[in-house]
Amino acid sequence: MDRWGPFLSKTVEYGQQKIHMKLFRKSPFGENGEAVSTTVTSERYLQMLRDYVIPQLQNEREGIENMSFMQNGSLLHIYRPLKEFLTAGFQDRDISRHFVNLWPPRSPDLNPADYWLWGYLKHLVFRTRPTTLKELEDRIREQIGANQPEILNNAVYNLEEWLLIVQQQKQHLR
Numbered sequence: 001m002d003r004w005g006p007f008l009s010k011t012v013e014y015g016q017q018k019i020h021m022k023l024f025r026k027s028p029f030g031e032n033g034e035a036v037s038t039t040v041t042s043e044r045y046l047q048m049l050r051d052y053v054i055p056q057l058q059n060e061r062e063g064i065e066n067m068s069f070m071q072n073g074s075l076l077h078i079y080r081p082l083k084e085f086l087t088a089g090f091q092d093r094d095i096s097r098h099f100v101n102l103w104p105p106r107s108p109d110l111n112p113a114d115y116w117l118w119g120y121l122k123h124l125v126f127r128t129r130p131t132t133l134k135e136l137e138d139r140i141r142e143q144i145g146a147n148q149p150e151i152l153n154n155a156v157y158n159l160e161e162w163l164l165i166v167q168q169q170k171q172h173l174r
Contacts, residue, residue: 042079049082054089068093068101 078098095101124143130136
């Protein structure tokens with residue numbers, strides 16, 4: 001696997017459109033390919049998007065001009081230079097707090113990672129409480145590595161239904 005590559009990738013058909021999702025697990029912060037524990041600041045997040053994520057997306061056959069970029073409403077996601085960077089690349093196709101396409105606060109409806117995946121992984125990782133940071137990291141890697149295709153398939157299993165309900169309700173569900 002590419003050190004920086006996505007660990008899960010799935011395409012879901014939604015009417016005439018296809019929604020292609022990628023989840024990344026590798027951190028670009030570290031020495032010699034080793035990830036390190038660090039606080040993700042707005043500047044680091046922008047660096048990760050600029051140096052890694054966006055170039056990865058530009059290599060997709062769909063072309064970045066046919067993609068939307070979605071992120072939650074974290075404060076580090078609304079950093080002005082980050083907003084300018086995303087707007088330059090995605091124009092009005094970014095979905096986030098304080099962007100043209102508003103991401104409703106605390107709304108997991110449109111993000112399978114929020115409405116299913118993270119809770120499922122947390123359940124698996126914390127069956128017994130890890131006693132060290134290393135043990136926690138190892139368990140996370142083990143669970144993600146062991147369930148890659150199944151995890152993403154389950155995470156997006158009901159996405160089409162969720163999208164239809166959100167569209168009908170004209171608001172988020174939670």
